[in-house]
Amino acid sequence: xxxxxxxxxxxxxxxxxxxxxxxxxxxxxxxxxxxxxxxxxxxxxxxxxxxxxxxxxxxxxxxxxxxxxxxxxxxxxxxxxxxxxxxxxxxxxxxxxxxxxxxxxxxxxxxxxxxxxxxxxxxxxxxxxxxxxxxxxxxxxxxxxxxxxxxxxxxxxxxxxxxxxxxxxxxxxxxxxxxxxxxxxxxxxxxxxxxxxxxxxxxxxxxxxxxxxxxxxxxxxxxxxxxxxxxxxxxxxxxxxxxxxxxxxxxxxxxxxxxxxxxxxxxxxxxxxxxxxxxxxxxxxxxxxxxxxxxxxxxxxxxxxxxxxxxxxxxxxxxxxxxxxxxxxxxxxxxxxxxxxxxxxxxxxxxxxxxxxxxxxxxxxxxxxxxxxxxxxxxxxxxxxxxxxxxxxxxxxxxxxxxxxxxxxxxxxxxxxxxxxxxxxxxxxxxxxxxxxxxxxxxxxxxxxxxxxxxxxxxxxxxxxxxxxxxxxxxxxxxxxxxxxxxxxxxxxxxxxxxxxxxxxxxxxxxxxxxxxxxxxxxxxxxxxxxxxxxxxxxxxxxxxxxxxxxxxxxxxxxxxxxxxxxxxxxxxxxxxxxxxxxxxxxxxxxxxxx
Numbered sequence: 002x003x004x005x006x007x008x009x010x011x012x013x014x015x016x017x018x019x020x021x022x023x024x025x026x027x028x029x030x031x032x033x034x035x036x037x038x039x040x041x042x043x044x045x046x047x048x049x050x051x052x053x054x055x056x057x058x059x060x061x062x063x064x065x066x067x068x069x070x071x072x073x074x075x076x077x078x079x080x081x082x083x084x085x086x087x088x089x090x091x092x093x094x095x096x097x098x099x100x101x102x103x104x105x106x107x108x109x110x111x112x113x114x115x116x117x118x119x120x121x122x123x124x125x126x127x128x129x130x131x132x133x134x135x136x137x138x139x140x141x142x143x144x145x146x147x148x149x150x151x152x153x154x155x156x157x158x159x160x161x162x163x164x165x166x167x168x169x170x171x172x173x174x175x176x177x178x179x180x181x182x183x184x185x186x187x188x189x190x191x192x193x194x195x196x197x198x199x200x201x202x203x204x205x206x207x208x209x210x211x212x213x214x215x216x217x218x219x220x221x222x223x224x225x226x227x228x229x230x231x232x233x234x235x236x237x238x239x240x241x242x243x244x245x246x247x248x249x250x251x252x253x254x255x256x257x258x259x260x261x262x263x264x265x266x267x268x269x270x271x272x273x274x275x276x277x278x279x280x281x282x283x284x285x286x287x288x289x290x291x292x293x294x295x296x297x298x299x300x301x302x303x304x305x306x307x308x309x310x311x312x313x314x315x316x317x318x319x320x321x322x323x324x325x326x327x328x329x330x331x332x333x334x335x336x337x338x339x340x341x342x343x344x345x346x347x348x349x350x351x352x353x354x355x356x357x358x359x360x361x362x363x364x365x366x367x368x369x370x371x372x373x374x375x376x377x378x379x380x381x382x383x384x385x386x387x388x389x390x391x392x393x394x395x396x397x398x399x400x401x402x403x404x405x406x407x408x409x410x411x412x413x414x415x416x417x418x419x420x421x422x423x424x425x426x427x428x429x430x431x432x433x434x435x436x437x438x439x440x441x442x443x444x445x446x447x448x449x450x451x452x453x454x455x456x457x458x459x460x461x462x463x464x465x466x467x468x469x470x471x472x473x474x475x476x477x478x479x480x481x482x483x484x485x486x487x488x489x490x491x492x493x494x495x496x497x498x499x500x501x502x503x504x505x506x507x508x509x510x511x512x513x514x515x516x517x518x519x520x521x522x523x524x525x526x527x528x529x530x531x532x533x534x535x536x537x538x539x540x541x542x543x544x545x546x547x548x549x550x551x552x553x554x555x556x557x558x559x560x561x562x563x564x565x566x567x568x569x570x571x572x573x574x575x576x577x578x579x580x581x582x583x584x585x586x587x588x589x590x591x592x593x594x595x596x
Contacts, residue, residue, distance in 0.1 A: 053144050055151045061140055062159055065133040065166050066229065067300065070290050070432075072129070074303040075102055076122025079130070080290050080432055081304050081410075082533030083322055084108060084119065085177050085576070090535035091552035092526070094562070096308075096323030096402030110566040111573040115580035115595055123177050124579050128184065130170035135186045135195075137163040142188060161218035165231040165239070168211035172243060175203045176537055179575040179592035183207040199588045200578070205247055212240040221265065228282040229291035234260055238287050238435045241443060246541050250447045257444040260287075266437040268463065272471040273375045275438075276409045278416045278430050287435040294422035294429040301427035308407050309426070310378065313395040315387035315411065317426050320397030324377045324405040326352060326559045327552050328530055331523065332373035338469075338502030340370070340527070342510060342519040344551065353380045353404045354559060358394035358483040364497065371499040374474040376530045378406040382496045383476040386414035389490060391483035403560060407531045438464055442525050449517045458511040461524050462503035469501045518542075546570035 052061060071079025078084035087093045088109055095105040107113040113120065138160060145156055167185075174181045182198040184190075185207075190198070215236035224230045237256045244253035260266065267284045274280040282289055292301045309318025330350050333341055341347045351365040364381040378384050380392030385408060393399045396406070412420060412428045420428045441460045448457035477494035480487075504510055510520040525538060539545035549568040557564050577595035 052140050053147060054149070055144075058137065058141050058144060058151065058159060061133070061137040062162060065130065065137050065163060066291075068126070068130040068133055069166070069169065069434075070292070070300075070302050071126040072303070073122035073126055074307055075105055076117075076119030077126035077303070078123070078533070079126040079173055080302050080434070082173075082176070082537070083304050083308070083531075085123075086533035086536045087531055088322060090539065091325055091327045091549060091556075092531055092535040093328070093407070094323045094325055094402050094560075095321060096397070096406075097311075097320045098398040099401045099562075101319075102321075106562075108576070110563060111568050112566070113576055115577040115583070115591065117577075117579075120576055120579035121581050123576075124174070124582055127170050127174035130173075131167055131184050134163045134167035134170065135184065138167075138186050139188060142186075157218050158220065158224050161215045161236075162224060162231050164211040165215035165219065165236050168208045168215070169239065171204050171208050171211075172239065175205070175208070176246075177576050178578055179594075180204075180590070182589065196586050197588055200590060205243060208243055209240060212236050212243065216240065221263075229289060231288065234263065234265060235288040235435065238440060242435070242439075245443055245446070246537070248541065250450050253443065254447045257440055257447065260437075260440050261444065266440070268437055268441075268467045270467070270470065272372055272468055275433050275436060276375065276430075278412050278419055278428070281431045285437045286433050287437060287440070288433075289436075290432040290434050292429050292431050294420050294427060296421045299422040299427040299429065301422075301429060302410065302432050304410050305428045305430060306426035309411050310384070310390075310395050310406050311397040313384075313388065313391065315384050315414070316395065317424055318411075320402065320406070322407050322410075322531070323396075323402040324407060324531060325552075325556065326350075326354070326403060326405075327556060328526075329373065329377055329379070329405060331526060331530075332370045332376075334368045334370055334500055334502075336368065338368065338500040339504065339508070339510070340520070340523050342516065342523055352559075353392045354399065356393065356404075358391045361481040362392065363481050366498050368498050368500040370468065370501045370527060371471065371473040371495075372468055372501075372527055372530075374408075374496055374499075376408055378408050380404060381478045381480075383474055383490075384408070385411060389476070389478055389480075389483075389488050394483065400560060401562060409531055438528055442521060442528065445521045445524075449514055449521055452514060454511045454514065454517045455506075457517055457521060458504050458506075458508065461521060464524055464528055465501060465503045469503070473499050540574050545574060 071077040088095050095109045104117050104119045180200040181204045182200045183204040184195045184198050219233040221233050241253040241256035269283050269285045307319045308322040310316045311320035330347050353362045356362045384390045445457040445460035474496040476496045477491045479489045511517045553563045572594040
């Protein structure tokens, strides 16, 4: 059997499992009657001969990029990791109402079983992306071995893009599951079929190999000049992150240094520019997941609608993904404008849990890091221009999800016109998956472990100086009761008592490694709060059980949902492989914690 025939059979098999949604209209060809009719591909089909072209390869690659955000809103959570990285951590609650999305309840309480549908959702989203990546590679190699190959330079970049994406999807799988199969193309696997690949490792070696190919062959700027495509620096950043996950800091260091020393990236002036639709793909963005809407369709992040307020003028969404009281209190600062590193030293902050909007409530006047009100929607503070949040009347079920909502995934009221599809539930807001801030703080982690404490302080201060110089949320509200009467706002004043300062030379926080670790880790939490990183960071730092069990002990005093929940680091640090997949593939082994 010739290689081309073998490949076409493999491709046909893969087509049965995935939908190539990004194919352009150029592949729909109308045929007139002729002697060659029976030799032509059916109209509108994505047949192999159609795909074996430059246009076909590019369309397949775009289809692979389109899978980066995932398809499943809750259990997949592929683009933002909000379910597993945020909702399962001390950053956020599932939110919404008690009985809504019960599978999420099990994730939040660390009680998910192999039969939980979320496990299948995550697996499906990850390996759909893997299949698309491999399909792109197989077709590329077929074209390059045929009579009409595409330009060699472009072919090399396409392969690098596809391998970057393949590594990305496997990375997303290994964040959630104990061990994974690293599925390559049939050409690479030889006689082993994809379904026969065992999950005998975390996949790191193959992830790093694919990323190294991408580093070696991707340009420094976006291929074809199109934002959203992977670059050399994106591959370097993801590989550095992979090393951070494995506690291989010495391997992450040169990658991080090269990105920093390139002078290609910089922190944008305003923190909230990283969450604004009008400042996307900016100087800070290293790998950004693209979203868009049109009058008839959308390619929105699947988190956008679920995490919006359900009521009020911004009530376009379902009320999921509510920040915790623990996260809110982490934003408090000392009189000097410095973070309070130890949870035990933080003061309880006023909240409106259990307080009706029609009952008087005065928000805390404690000094707060201004990033808090670009991250958390709370009573008495303007919600992105949609109006002053009135508290409980805007919250779907406050006693279940608490009094707060997230802000980073909702668009500003002034940008509603940019969301042409529907009412704005599926908005066109991008997600900065990796930005320069990540690089600086990961490098600060490395500096701490190498006992370069003052360099770590300088890196952290770059983040804090940006926070200090950023725009703050404006609008000082004097109204304490929201009963339908006029809300009194002084728009010339900041909304709250904001203060943030860099760590001075000789700061106690950087006097020892132990204190410096706390300072860097807290800065990462504040800078990237609700962005799907927290659970995974706690796990790689080796402090997850202590932090989450302490969090549970305090949170049950605030709401009852976590009563009886326990985090066991030997059982709950990963989620189980889906039972449905184990039934299909005998070669897969379940995480011993779930056997």
